[in-house]
Amino acid sequence: MFTVLPRLRKATLSLAALAAASLLAACDPVTTAGLGGASSNTGGPAIQAGAPVPVALLVPKSDSGAGPVAASLENAARLAMQDLDGVEIDLRVYDTAGQAAQASAVAQKAVDDGAKIILGPLFSEAANAAGAAVADEGVNVLSFSNTTAIAGGNVFILGPTFANTADRLMAHARKTGKKSIVIIYSNDVPGQFGKIAIEQAATVNGIQVVSSEAYELSIEGVTATAKRAAAAVTSGAADTIFITTEAANAAMPILLDQLPANGVTPGQIQLAGLTRFDVRPDLFANPGLQGVWFGVPDRSRQEAFNQRYTAAYGASPHPLAGLAFDGISAIGLLAKKGNSDALTGKSLTSASFTGTGGVFRLLKNGTNQRALAIASIQNNQMVILDPAPSSLSGAGF
Structure with missing residues (x-):
């Protein structure tokens, strides 16, 4: 007591x-x-x-x-x-x-x-x-x-925070030779904060932000934004597109269709998402999602916790x-x-x-810092490109 x-x-x-x-x-x-x-x-x-x-x-x-x-x-x-x-x-x-x-x-x-x-x-x-x-x-x-x-x-x-995920993804982008990005974000508070997190991570990692493209949540709005973003990367001004949109958002399927339709070819232009795509396995077969980068926790530890919780309480844990x-x-x-x-x-x-x-x-x-793995969608399934580190460099102060 x-x-x-x-x-x-x-x-x-x-x-x-x-x-x-x-x-x-x-x-x-x-x-x-x-x-x-x-x-x-x-x-x-x-x-x-x-x-x-x-x-x-x-x-x-x-x-x-x-x-x-x-x-x-x-x-x-x-x-x-x-x-x-x-x-x-x-x-x-x-x-x-x-x-x-x-x-x-x-x-x-x-x-x-x-x-x-x-x-x-x-x-x-x-x-x-x-x-x-x-x-x-x-x-x-x-x-x-x-x-x-x-x-x-x-x-x-x-x-987990946008800032932590953005920094992990941007560090991976720098390590793989990426130099310039375009940001696609929803014109609302979460989208604007996601944009800021990406911009700050880009600055820290020495990557140029060529443009930031906002969209209103409508077919016309998302389509127009996808076209502008595609124009920036296909002109050679940028090599990567960062998207703040939640995978479950109605805008995501439109973006995944419209970006390739406007010349953003997976494998040539890198796509990165600030949120997790593994929550939408129904999108794994979408050609526009192939090769995308996103951050995930250590899968083995997450699965071990889920199994242990389920064994103890007879139901899956809330996320x-x-x-x-x-x-x-x-x-x-x-x-x-x-x-x-x-x-x-x-x-x-x-x-x-x-x-x-x-x-x-x-x-x-x-705030906090969490070790994340870099995941991707390849051949209609999630794969880990870069495992979550087992330690965090630098001081916590």
Whole structure:
């Protein structure tokens, strides 16, 4: 059980904190680099070596739409606890109902109950509110969100980001001799953030962005954009097209038809996607998709987790369940070192961890870096061109 540490409960957040929460909240698919808040604090509450580690899990249990996700996250967290050697996690689960106000309240209650770190919430607004509620007490929040706009201070995000994927793909492009790109993106918030992530990754990797082509979601809009992008690459100005569009988006089949129709020949012009194409095996036979690059987690680790979860609970895990497993694994690894400062911001950003999709680490700005493999579609099936690395180079700061 948590050790109850009596303290005066904060009645309200300041107007400034409420304003910040409103401005930073974003829908979870929105990700890009450089939008996080201040660098993560280096502090955090002390833990007692050898004693159970009080961890609060915040999930939307009573949210009718997200309840199944919450259950899968809790199951995965408990599965990870079974792997911890020499570390005991005292896990308590709190229901956010998917609401920011309730997330704020239960985050405060969890800390009042003795929690030394918070795992969750799921949604960005709830995670932002939870972090704000306990920031003055130095408790860190490992959110399941991938919204970089809320990252920073005492809030870390565990979800995969556009920036991480873009950088991995761009590094692969540079390694294979690519020099210039055209970006195709949807003219909406996720598309614009994806475009920014690609542009920043191109700059870091010394690759030129020839043009960025936006489309409105209509047959005419997507067709016109495909034609403009094709003109840029067929003229010789660029050798690669990066697309931000989700594989499940209605625009994707149109792009895959219209790009080849306008002279973008697979094998001559490289196509790269910021999102995963393995979620759409029905597109594998599309000629326009042949040879495409995209990033995926370590398949062997992902499959091992899925099989173990299914054996334990009789059903497949939700795609986000692995984030809870990763969070508990990271907490356990740090606590095992026996240091009282194991859960401070400094400790959280000083180590690499091995999760359900491979190696990952938390960065000082509150975002994360995950090792990804470069995958492609060849002969109507997914193949791995460049395996996920087993370690991450450079410092996590």
